[in-house]
Amino acid sequence: MRTPYSPLQLLTRLSHEQLKSSHQILGRIVFFLFSLHAVLYLNFFIRSNLLAKRIQEKDVIFGIISITLFAAISTTALAQIRHWNYRVFYISHVSIANILVVPLFLHVHHIRPYVWEVVIVNALHLLFRFTAHKTYTGTITLLPGTTLIQIRIPLTTLSSTLSWRPGQHVYLSLPTGKHYSASLSDQLTLRSKTNPFTVASIPVKDKELLLVAKTLTGNTKKMSELATSLAKQGGEAPSIPLALEGPYGASSHLPDLSSYDKVLLVAGGVGATFILPIYRSIVEFREPEHAGVPQVRFIWAVQRLAETQWAFPSSSASNAASSEPAVDDADSETGGDDAADGLTPSSSSSPAIEVFVTRGASSSSLPGSSPEEIELQENDALLSLEEEMKKPRAGMVLKTGRPKIAAIVDEVFSKGTRVAVVTCGPGRLTRKVREGWGGGWSRG
Incomplete structure (x- = not known):
C-alpha cells in the first residue's frame, strides 16, 4: 500500500519503496504455488480420466482463467519488460491485479474470505491515495x-x-x-x-x-x-x-542525525535533491547548545556546474556584502560565504558544500536537441553561464575532477566517534561509498 498508514510500514518502519523487494519475492512464491496447484490438479484429472468432463465445469474454467492472469502479471513484471517500457508493466500490473479477484472469487467458495480481504485492503489503499492527492x-x-x-x-x-x-x-x-x-x-x-x-x-x-x-x-x-x-x-x-x-x-525513518559526532553526506547529480534538505535540516535547525555538533561534510558530484544552479542562487540576487571566496585546498577554484536568498544555508558558520565538477560546459546536450543542433547552439551563452556560476556562491566550495570517495570516507571515520553516512545518486557512486566503509544505509 502506497501510504504511511500501511500496517506493514508501521510494523517494519520501512517505506513502500523499501518493501517492494519483499513484494517481488512473495509474488514469485505465490505464482509458484498457484502453478503447482494447477499442475497437480491437471495431473489428477488426467490420471483419473476426468479431464474432458472437468474442463467444462465452471470452477475449472475460472481456475484456468486465474492461472493465465497470474502468468500474465508475472511475465509483465520481469525486469526486461520493466526496463523496456515501465508504463506497460505498471498498467498491466495494476489492471490485472484488480481483474484477478473476479475469477478467483468464482473459482471455489472457500477462497472467498481471502478475496474479500483483498477487496477491503485495495479499497483502503485507493482511499488513502485519494486523500494524499x-x-x-x-x-x-x-x-x-x-x-x-x-x-x-x-x-x-x-x-x-x-x-x-x-x-x-x-x-x-x-x-x-x-x-x-x-x-x-x-x-x-x-x-x-x-x-x-x-x-x-x-x-x-x-x-x-x-x-x-x-x-x-x-x-x-x-x-x-x-x-x-x-x-x-x-x-x-x-x-x-x-x-x-x-x-x-x-x-521519515532515519535516525536523528544531529545526535552523531560526524555526518558524511554524498550526492551525485540530482541525488542532491534528497541530500540537500537533510543537510540543511542538520545545519540550520540544530539547537544552539549543540553548535558545532555534529561535524558535517557534504560532497556533491555533478557533470557540469550549471546543474547546481537550483541550489545555489546568484549572489547578485542578494543584498549582502561581498566577501572573499572560500578556498578549501589546491583543487578548489572558487567559493563563497556571502549570504544569498534561496536554498543555501543561511548561516555563514555552516560548513560549505564541496561541489566537484567532473566535466566541462559543452559536454552534455540540452533537451530536445539533435547532435547537429548542439554544435550550432549558443556555446558562448553556455560558457558565460558556467562563468557566472563560478562567482562566489553562498555555502559552496568549488572543485574539479571526481571526488576520491575512499580517501574522504577514511578521513571522516576516526576511532571513538559515531558516524552517519547517507548517500544518494548513481549506483556507481553509492557502491563506492558502501565499499569505502563496509555497508550502511544508502539510497540509490
Missing part, C-alpha cells in the same frame, strides 16, 4: 544550459505540506498546462501518468515545494516540452495546475 498551482521551467526540469510551488502558511520532512518525495502527475477536470480521462491521467520527485526544499522554512529532475524519456520529456512551450510565451513562467500525491519516502 492534492492540486496546487506552480511553475515548471527548464534550467538554462542543463537537462533539468525545475518545478516551484508556493505554499501558504495553512498548507499541510509545511509539516513534511526533509528527503520525502511526491508523485507528480503529468501536467497538462490547463485545469484538471473531474472527467474520467483526467482522473486516469492523475493516477497513472506520474513520476516520483524528491522535495528539494524544506517547506516549513522556504514556504515552497521545489522539485528538480533530469529530462529522460516518457513523462519527464513531455514535461520538458511543456516547459519549453510555456517559455515561448515570454515573460516569467506562468503558473499552471499541478497535481501531487504524497508525501512518501524512507527519510
Whole structure:
C-alpha cells in the first residue's frame, strides 16, 4: 500500500519503496504455488480420466482463467519488460491485479474470505491515495544550459505540506498546462501518468515545494516540452495546475542525525535533491547548545556546474556584502560565504558544500536537441553561464575532477566517534561509498 498508514510500514518502519523487494519475492512464491496447484490438479484429472468432463465445469474454467492472469502479471513484471517500457508493466500490473479477484472469487467458495480481504485492503489503499492527492498551482521551467526540469510551488502558511520532512518525495502527475477536470480521462491521467520527485526544499522554512529532475524519456520529456512551450510565451513562467500525491519516502525513518559526532553526506547529480534538505535540516535547525555538533561534510558530484544552479542562487540576487571566496585546498577554484536568498544555508558558520565538477560546459546536450543542433547552439551563452556560476556562491566550495570517495570516507571515520553516512545518486557512486566503509544505509 502506497501510504504511511500501511500496517506493514508501521510494523517494519520501512517505506513502500523499501518493501517492494519483499513484494517481488512473495509474488514469485505465490505464482509458484498457484502453478503447482494447477499442475497437480491437471495431473489428477488426467490420471483419473476426468479431464474432458472437468474442463467444462465452471470452477475449472475460472481456475484456468486465474492461472493465465497470474502468468500474465508475472511475465509483465520481469525486469526486461520493466526496463523496456515501465508504463506497460505498471498498467498491466495494476489492471490485472484488480481483474484477478473476479475469477478467483468464482473459482471455489472457500477462497472467498481471502478475496474479500483483498477487496477491503485495495479499497483502503485507493482511499488513502485519494486523500494524499492534492492540486496546487506552480511553475515548471527548464534550467538554462542543463537537462533539468525545475518545478516551484508556493505554499501558504495553512498548507499541510509545511509539516513534511526533509528527503520525502511526491508523485507528480503529468501536467497538462490547463485545469484538471473531474472527467474520467483526467482522473486516469492523475493516477497513472506520474513520476516520483524528491522535495528539494524544506517547506516549513522556504514556504515552497521545489522539485528538480533530469529530462529522460516518457513523462519527464513531455514535461520538458511543456516547459519549453510555456517559455515561448515570454515573460516569467506562468503558473499552471499541478497535481501531487504524497508525501512518501524512507527519510521519515532515519535516525536523528544531529545526535552523531560526524555526518558524511554524498550526492551525485540530482541525488542532491534528497541530500540537500537533510543537510540543511542538520545545519540550520540544530539547537544552539549543540553548535558545532555534529561535524558535517557534504560532497556533491555533478557533470557540469550549471546543474547546481537550483541550489545555489546568484549572489547578485542578494543584498549582502561581498566577501572573499572560500578556498578549501589546491583543487578548489572558487567559493563563497556571502549570504544569498534561496536554498543555501543561511548561516555563514555552516560548513560549505564541496561541489566537484567532473566535466566541462559543452559536454552534455540540452533537451530536445539533435547532435547537429548542439554544435550550432549558443556555446558562448553556455560558457558565460558556467562563468557566472563560478562567482562566489553562498555555502559552496568549488572543485574539479571526481571526488576520491575512499580517501574522504577514511578521513571522516576516526576511532571513538559515531558516524552517519547517507548517500544518494548513481549506483556507481553509492557502491563506492558502501565499499569505502563496509555497508550502511544508502539510497540509490
